[in-house]
Amino acid sequence: MGQLNCGYPSGFAWLEVIIAYSRFTHVERIPLGISPKASGIVFFPESCKEAAPELAKGSCTALGKIFGAPWRLSTEYKELEEAVGGEFKRLGVRAEALWTIAVSSSRGLPHAAFKSYFDSLKESIGLSSLRIVPPASIIFSTVKVDGEPDVDLKTNIAWPEVPKQTWNYVKLRNAASPKTELDPDPKQQWAKQEAHMDAFLMGLEKRTEEVVRAEADAGDPEASVEYGLRLYLGIACARDRTLSRVYFIKSLCAPNATDTLKAMTHGLLINWYLFISKEFMQIRYLYAACHHANISAPTDAMLAMEERKEQLRLASDKLHIQRMKQPNRYRCATPKCGIESDTGAKLSQCGGSCDFDKKPRYCSKKCQKFDWQNHKPFCRPGFLSVPVRMSYGSTRYLSSSTMDPEELKKLGEDAEAKGVEANANSDLDMEFLQSAIALNSRTKKENRPELLAIL
Incomplete structure (x- = not known):
């Protein structure tokens, strides 16, 4: 003989079916088929008649898949006897023993069985030492639905x-x-x-x-x-x-x-x-x-949320202004990386001798290494650069740490003049630049090493 019980912990309802005088307990969440993540607020029975369809379906699942049918059922609550038995009959259950549900004389047995089951759940997740009260069963006989909405008018006007x-x-x-x-x-x-x-x-x-x-x-x-x-x-x-x-x-x-x-x-x-x-x-x-x-x-909560939204807006505006003032500080310098930060400390700063206000920042060593060819001319101490328009349309830069500005500018002008006269061939342009560098190096004093870069 099995006993059934119905409970409603916070957010969902469950059906408990036990074998009398044993520790064998089956717990089924109702209504059947509800998602494990669903809150269960859809199902809130206020009477045995409302609960009976789901209790009967849950009992059929327990008897057919867990215990093996047919069985006799009993319950502690007399109000469930007629409602659930009638639902079994309406569903067409052929085991007529289920049409009549007895009222159990062993009071408290389902609660004791469920408490043991609940304690084992607590122990399995390491909460056995915490005092957690098990969910209580629903007693429909004590439910008295006779309340009215809280809408009493505090006025002496005789309204229609x-x-x-x-x-x-x-x-x-x-x-x-x-x-x-x-x-x-x-x-x-x-x-x-x-x-x-x-x-x-x-x-x-x-x-x-x-x-x-x-x-x-x-x-x-x-x-x-x-x-x-x-x-x-x-x-x-x-x-x-x-x-x-x-x-x-x-x-x-x-x-x-x-x-x-x-x-x-x-x-x-x-x-x-x-x-x-x-x-x-x-x-x-x-x-x-x-x-x-x-x-x-x-x-x-709503007022706090509005205040928090305003705080976030002000913080976003402040960060935008900071980024406009120092764009290099909050964005990875590697082209097409796209990583940005809300504080400069999140990105690594170049440790070279480049100007402090122009120092690039990187999100990773990989990005820094990838961008080194772009940053290298600006990172060496004392470099001067001059743009050179090549004959095939691109612009290259001559950079030197030893030439004075006038020398570097003259070399750049000569490079453009020679490059324009040559054919639109990058090999000729590069050949000229390399010759110009060699010529410039031979004219320097031996104690003045020359460093000239082509970018």
Whole structure:
């Protein structure tokens, strides 16, 4: 005989099936087929009738693939007996023993079995010494859904029913929406809400329940929020609290929903969970509300985000100015490398004798070696260079550490003159330059070594 139990830890639900008086336990996440990375907020049963289809499917999986069918099932909770047994019958399960689920007399057995299983999980990941409370099971008999939305009007004005509901609609949306203004003006806020209320009232005739529902079912996230709120408050439709949550979840799961709309929907779901009952708060509803509170955007967080965006913008502008003043300091000098840094210390500076304000920086030794032929003439101490226009169109540079400027300039002019007279052949140009260098070297004194480079 097996026993089944249903629990709802933060964000997802699970089904536990055990063999009575044994340590053999099977845990199945429900609903079946949900992604391991999914939060599980889609499934939130509030009654045995809502939970029964998934419990029956999960039990069939456990009995067919793990334990081997057929078995008899029992449960600690009487409210599950009729709902799950009826679901087995509706599904066409031929083992009639499963149509009737007994109420177990061994109280606490599933909890003890699951605690042992939970402790083994903690030990397997090295958390056995931490005090982590196992998730609790759902007891549907204690759930009393009789709460009303938190929309009581604090006014003595005798509003008609429809405008009152419309004002509640605007009030809930505004309370759940992210606050992005640092210092909001109350008068402007009130004017915006009145305008929103007037626009919503005028659109009620054209945007009937059928129209809004069709848009929501077609995947419009904004329409899903609107229809969910209409169902939650009973505006131009029958109030259906359970169905309203379905459409709120549709909005959250829509791929085209904006972050602002999702944040507002999470805020609306917090209200949905917190105001379930007029008497007391259910612990799993509180956990679920906390899940949405972690994702919704509270005022302080939104204001902090806006301040942080401004800080990042100022830092980006400052860095841009610094890069404009000293472009070599923040960019790798190797052509086509493209690497940039936010601080000069991230790049290695050339250690040669080149001018300090012209020193190139490199992201790696490889880039420095690759760029050495370009930087070499400028890195040697005391070099002077002069451009020489070659006959075939390119420009070369003559660099010398011993010639004075006038000598180097004259040699460059002679090179251009001879090069122009020669044919457009690079060999002739290079031959002339090499001859000019040799001639220049012979005219120098022996105690004055000559260094002349061609680039």
